Amino acid sequence: MAGKDNNNTSSNDASKKDDTSLEEWKRKKEARLLMSRRRRNDDVKNEWDLLYRNKDDDDDDHNNIINNEKEEEDDDDVFVPLSKRKKMEQEAILGKLAHRRRLLSKGEGGDDDDDDDDVHDNHNNHNDDNNKNNPNNNNTEEEEKDDDDQPNTARVQSLLESANALHGTMTEEERRQQQRQEEEARILKEASKVQTNALQAASELAKGVQYTKSVPSTWTAPRYIVQQGSHVWDQIRKEWHTEVEGVHIPPPCKRFVDMKFPPPILKVLQKKGIKKPTPIQMQGLPVALAGRDMIGIAFTGSGKTLTFSLPLVMAALEEELRMPIVPGEGPIGIILAPSRELVRQTYDVVCEFCHEISQTPGYPTLRTQLVIGGESVRDQIATLQTDGIHCIVATPGRLRDILKRKAMRLDNCRYICLDEADRLLDLGFDEELGEIMNSFDHQRQTLLFSATFPKKFQDFARETLVRPIIVNVGRAGAANLDVIQEVEYVKDDVKIPYLLQCLQKTAPPVIIFCERKGDVDDIHEYLLLKGVEAASIHGGKEQEERNEAIQSFKRGDEDVLVATDVAAKGLDFPQSIQHVINFDMPSEIENYVHRIGRTGRCGKTGVATTFINKSCDETTLLDLKHLLKEARQRIPPVLMMLDDPREKHGGVGCSYCGGLGHTIVDCPKIDKNARQVASGKKDALATGGGYGGDW
Numbered sequence: 001m002a003g004k005d006n007n008n009t010s011s012n013d014a015s016k017k018d019d020t021s022l023e024e025w026k027r028k029k030e031a032r033l034l035m036s037r038r039r040r041n042d043d044v045k046n047e048w049d050l051l052y053r054n055k056d057d058d059d060d061d062h063n064n065i066i067n068n069e070k071e072e073e074d075d076d077d078v079f080v081p082l083s084k085r086k087k088m089e090q091e092a093i094l095g096k097l098a099h100r101r102r103l104l105s106k107g108e109g110g111d112d113d114d115d116d117d118d119v120h121d122n123h124n125n126h127n128d129d130n131n132k133n134n135p136n137n138n139n140t141e142e143e144e145k146d147d148d149d150q151p152n153t154a155r156v157q158s159l160l161e162s163a164n165a166l167h168g169t170m171t172e173e174e175r176r177q178q179q180r181q182e183e184e185a186r187i188l189k190e191a192s193k194v195q196t197n198a199l200q201a202a203s204e205l206a207k208g209v210q211y212t213k214s215v216p217s218t219w220t221a222p223r224y225i226v227q228q229g230s231h232v233w234d235q236i237r238k239e240w241h242t243e244v245e246g247v248h249i250p251p252p253c254k255r256f257v258d259m260k261f262p263p264p265i266l267k268v269l270q271k272k273g274i275k276k277p278t279p280i281q282m283q284g285l286p287v288a289l290a291g292r293d294m295i296g297i298a299f300t301g302s303g304k305t306l307t308f309s310l311p312l313v314m315a316a317l318e319e320e321l322r323m324p325i326v327p328g329e330g331p332i333g334i335i336l337a338p339s340r341e342l343v344r345q346t347y348d349v350v351c352e353f354c355h356e357i358s359q360t361p362g363y364p365t366l367r368t369q370l371v372i373g374g375e376s377v378r379d380q381i382a383t384l385q386t387d388g389i390h391c392i393v394a395t396p397g398r399l400r401d402i403l404k405r406k407a408m409r410l411d412n413c414r415y416i417c418l419d420e421a422d423r424l425l426d427l428g429f430d431e432e433l434g435e436i437m438n439s440f441d442h443q444r445q446t447l448l449f450s451a452t453f454p455k456k457f458q459d460f461a462r463e464t465l466v467r468p469i470i471v472n473v474g475r476a477g478a479a480n481l482d483v484i485q486e487v488e489y490v491k492d493d494v495k496i497p498y499l500l501q502c503l504q505k506t507a508p509p510v511i512i513f514c515e516r517k518g519d520v521d522d523i524h525e526y527l528l529l530k531g532v533e534a535a536s537i538h539g540g541k542e543q544e545e546r547n548e549a550i551q552s553f554k555r556g557d558e559d560v561l562v563a564t565d566v567a568a569k570g571l572d573f574p575q576s577i578q579h580v581i582n583f584d585m586p587s588e589i590e591n592y593v594h595r596i597g598r599t600g601r602c603g604k605t606g607v608a609t610t611f612i613n614k615s616c617d618e619t620t621l622l623d624l625k626h627l628l629k630e631a632r633q634r635i636p637p638v639l640m641m642l643d644d645p646r647e648k649h650g651g652v653g654c655s656y657c658g659g660l661g662h663t664i665v666d667c668p669k670i671d672k673n674a675r676q677v678a679s680g681k682k683d684a685l686a687t688g689g690g691y692g693g694d695w
């Protein structure tokens with residue numbers, strides 16, 4: 001009974017309390033209505049007031065929607081006149097700014113090691129909404145609001161004051177340099193707008209999907225390496241001229257066994273005579289095996305192929321052991337490259353490892369598919385449908401077509417690598433790439449590799465990839481130092497006969513590169529007439545002819561290969577090319593770097609001879625001059641004589657294309673890209689005299 005009474009009393013109390021609180025609530029509501037009417041009258045007085053109040057109203061609305069309890073709290077607020085509130089808020093902002101300045105002056109402004117901050121920094125540029133929903137980002141969001149909540153005269157003044165003070169202490173030259181840098185930054189920003197976002201799926205962009213964590217991986221470095229600590233890892237990186245950038249970077253591993261490869265993989269490496277990792281492999285393999293998005297930059301012939309192929313094979317093996325693939329399923333991972341020949345070469349490498357794994361008792365069968373144009377689509381799809389596929393090595397165009405036909409899905413695909421990534425991201429391939437990326441509806445690990453990786457792509461990739469790690473061995477775009485570079489002035493009409501003399505410089509095999517397909521045919525014919533055993537390749541030939549030319553040259557049946565840039569990127573010839581002859585100077589300095597990179601690979605030395613004359617573009621020649629200087633090669637008098645505006649300005653090369661002999665202000669590529677966009681991109685590349693790429 002007592003209990004019942006108690007209950008009654010408490011329920012009576014409660015209902016009284018409810019009545020009182022209801023009364024109070026109504027009273028407060030009326031007061032609030034009155035206040036808001038008064039506020040409204042006040043607020044139309046001036047524009048600034050209006051803007052300011054709108055923000056408050058928005059905040060109130062937002063709070064009403066998301067938090068009823070908060071509404072109750074708001075009701076208890078005492079009315080503060082608008083002018084006073086403005087003053088209070090300004091004081092609060094000033095207080096925060098002063099606190100921030102104190103922090104900055106203590107050097108606590110940014111913490112590179114902080115993972116979440118880094119992720120936020122990566123993405124806040126293009127997805128503010130997403131960040132606002134992220135509870136971890138409260139601080140930064142508040143700071144952003146502070147920045148937005150103008151006006152803050154104290155801050156503007158102090159920045160102006162400090163800028164003025166700085167300006168006052170500048171010399172004329174420094175001021176000019178600053179102006180130039182500002183101009184370059186502006187042009188870079190404008191020019192980068194041409195770059196499409198080919199690395200992200202349109203659906204992700206539309207939905208504002210942002211991944212903030214890397215793809216999970218079970219790989220970790222051996223305990224003894226982890227225990228060595230970052231000072232030892234930094235020493236190893238320094239010793240091997242490797243620069244890294246990013247957060248939580250896995251340690252470099254100096255031995256393949258430390259990378260925990262299974263015996264069949266170690267067996268193939270041994271069979272190939274590969275004993276120790278190269279610098280890009282030392283750091284790049286742990287990064288890729290740890291599931292991290294990566295940009296790998298290392299000079300030609302430095303072993304990048306294994307750096308992205310082995311993690312693909314490992315991912316395939318792991319997935320197959322976890323959940324075997326059935327017919328119609330796959331791939332687990334994809335490698336894309338811009339030319340059919342390069343794709344075939346990488347396919348052979350991946351196949352070798354997969355084959356050995358499949359042959360080893362206790363290991364599953366791993367299947368790899370070559371997906372390139374110029375061959376039967378039906379055959380390429382057949383394997384997928386009869387057995388299921390683990391690895392795909394492809395040119396973007398053919399892969400895009402297969403995906404469009406819905407003959408393959410990327411549901412199981414967790415790894416995608418772009419070899420010669422700058423070429424694939426460049427105009428002409430970006431459409432195919434974008435469509436391939438659109439087939440993903442889940443996160444994948446993305447890797448980009450190249451010997452040349454202009455800043456415009458690095459900046460763009462940094463923003464698009466998830467917590468990317470950049471591994472850089474040497475300067476992006478630098479020539480391989482194992483190549484002796486010679487430059488000769490040869491007039492157009494004596495170029496072909498002079499070739500015969502030039503061929504005597506070294507023993508075969510030799511590759512001769514030309515810009516135009518017509519020149520390839522002419523030189524090939526001339527050499528055959530002169531009794532030189534030569535093969536030729538360019539984009540205008542049938543795929544069968546192209547395959548045969550490469551195979552016969554690789555077998556050593558021919559001494560000379562005459563080619564357009566179709567053979568310039570990535571191709572690796574087992575018999576070591578002795579000499580590369582550039583029949584003409586390529587219009588882009590990156591192509592020069594790739595061409596001469598067919599020799600002097602993996603520790604061997606080679607020779608490159610380049611013919612130049614007055615028909616060459618002066619900007620490219622200046623790039624060449626600086627490249628020679630950087631590699632400490634002899635600079636011929638004709639290049640010495642070139643007037644170099646960069647020397648006058650003391651610039652550091654072009655931030656758009658990476659050329660050393662000009663700045664972004666006079667970069668020929670910006671113009672060219674703009675023209676390509678205007679004329680429908682692909683045609684500009686496909687119908688040119690040279691090689692635009694395969695698709």
Ligand SMILES: Nc1ncnc2c1ncn2[C@@H]1O[C@H](COP(=O)(O)OP(=O)(O)OP(=O)(O)O)[C@@H](O)[C@H]1O
Binds near residue numbers: 281570
């Ligand atoms: N650790 C190693 N030790 C010895 N040889 C290696 C090693 N790694 C790779 N190689 C060999 O070095 C040669 C060049 O390697 P690879 O083709 O991967 O170079 P790359 O960096 O991709 O060059 P490119 O920029 O021209 O594409 C190949 O023949 C390859 O088998």
